[in-house]
Each structure stands twice: as structure tokens, then as C-alpha cells.
Amino acid sequence: MPNIIAVIHLTLNKPIVIGRNPELCSYVVTDALVSGVHCKLYAVRSPCGGIIISCQDVSRNGILLNGQCIRKTSIILMDGDMFQLPNSLVFTCIHIWLGSAEKLSLFEPTPPLQPIHKRIGKYVVTSQCLGTGSFATVHLTLDPDNHRQVACKSIRTKRDSEVGQVMKEVRILMTLKHPNINEIYDTEENKKFIHIFLQLCTGGDLFTYITNYSAEGNRICEAEAKYIMYQLLKGLNRKTSFSTVQALILAFSLQISDLPAPTRTRKHSIMPSDCWSAGVILYIMLSGSHPFDNEPRPSSCSVIWGENSHQSYANVDIKVKQKIIYADVEYHQDPWKELEDGMYFKIQ
């Protein structure tokens, strides 16, 4: 049984800095191979409702994650993971959620007690699910050759034509290198799946960030919205003619998915559909609500009471589509009256 010399408690949205410099670090380790600021620990809420614990290495000598060397990158720490400062302390990550006992979301992926690993090419794909989208499932993955964790996005394919289309787009995106664009490192294909290995985002998603951490309730202040928007537009400006991308806000390592949008032409340096999506994101950041999708969704009660829930969902979708087509956006209510600068922008 190792000696436990200290326990570091990590609280949501309150980073802990570990290193040798007492003025810059909240947890000081004096060993010679430890850098002034060695690494930073974060706890943020995940889009699925759980908590993401991450460690950003900023050191000269790196850290060991379960015996693997990790350098100058951010990693996600799972329950039971061990990370070690070079020739120094070993930390075991234990997830204890001291918040409400209820599950925060019905869709929270419950990690298996014994994580399973699967080899795909040179990558070790873990059973830890980072999230699911309409077309793909994303798993936490190790890239042993490059000493880093990555995200593996697996898309199930049915037809060869689908594979060709997705791969064409992926190959174009792989040529893009920009600090505000989520990098695609590699791909692997087999008869059933295309696996895309992506830069790992450890800071959660923008929507969860807006709705969980902002002092203004469900929205963020104009200055921060401006800063995030600046980075988003820089990423979009670089990507110009590509149809899907995850713009990455580097400072927070947040990811933003493109929203569905009208058709595009090639006249602008940023595609019209991307401008439209960016406008929607700015609206959400400033107001805390969606400009078009703000109708209440049918509750599960409607199923119990025998109502046709598919029909109710379809009705809401039709209303949302109509609002988009007629640019029916509300600017007269709170908070728009107080947002002087924000009023210069309008989604039309």
C-alpha cells in the first residue's frame, strides 16, 4: 500500500496548478525534474451531464499516464487512472461526484467498471464513450507513438458510395492545420466503419459552458462572447469551402459543431452557411436561448397519455423550419434591451 501524502480535491471550474513555483502553483512539488508550472488539472461538466477531469501538461519533462509518457498536451483522466510527475509523486484519480445524487442526464454514459481496449491500426481505442452524434460514436483513444490521447470518431457505413464521400471530405480536412480547427490526425477503414482519429477536446462543449458557468445565468458576457466569436471566425475563415468541421476554441479547448444551415455558394471567404451558423452561436452566447428552436419540446407525459409523440415532435420541427425560412427572430425581449453592442448584429 503506497503512502498517501496528500489528497487534492478538484472542484468544478476551479483549476489546480501543480509545479515547483510557489507563486504560480496551488500545489507545490519541489523535485528537480518538476517544472515551475508543470501541469494544470481541470474539472468541467460534460455535454452528457457527467464530469470531465482533465490534465494539461505544460512541462519540460512531461507526465506519465498509466506508465505512458504524455507531453505538452491535454488528457482526460478516468476513474482509477494514475499519473506521475517525473521521478516524483504518483497521483491516482478518483472520481467522487459530491453534487446531487441523481444522474444529471439520462444519457450520461456510464463507464464500464473494467475498461476494455481494442486495437485499431496503431491506436488503442478505449471503451470510454466521449459522446454520440447523429452519425458517429466517439471514444477516448491512446496514440502510443505520439504520446497523446486522441478522440476516435467511428462512423458506421452501409454503402461504398458513402465511404467515398466521407473519405473525400476527411482528406480535405486533414490538410487543414489551424489553431482554431480541430485537427484530424489519421483514419482507418474497414467493411463496417470509418474511424477518424481527431485532436482530443478536453474542455467540454460550448453550449454546456454557456449554460453552466456563466455569471449572467444562461448566457455569457459580451466581452467573452466577442473573444470566442473572434476565434471561431478565425477558424472558419481558414476552412472556407468545407462543409463540416468542428471549430475549436483553443483557449478553452471547446468544440463547436456546425449547425444545419442553408445552401452555400463560393463567393464569400467564409461560406454563407457558416456565417449563418456563427450568427446562431453568437445569439445563443448573448441571450442564452436558441433563436429558432425555442418551442417547448413534448414531454414524456404525452407518451403516457397516449398522445402521438412523433407527431408532436414533427410539429415542433416544422415550426422551427418556418422560423428559419422567415428569419423570425425575437429581439424585443430580455436580454436584448441591455445589450447595446449585441444589437448591432442581427440574424437575417
Ligand SMILES: Nc1ncnc2c1ncn2[C@@H]1O[C@H](COP(=O)(O)OP(=O)(O)OP(=O)(O)O)[C@@H](O)[C@H]1O
Ligand atoms: N474531438 C473530440 N474530443 C472530445 N469529444 C468529442 C470530440 N469529437 C466529438 N466529441 C464528443 O462526441 C459527441 C459526438 O460527436 P459527433 O461529431 O459525432 O456529433 P455532433 O457533431 O456532436 O452531433 P451531430 O453529428 O448529430 O451533429 C460530441 O457531442 C462530443 O461530446
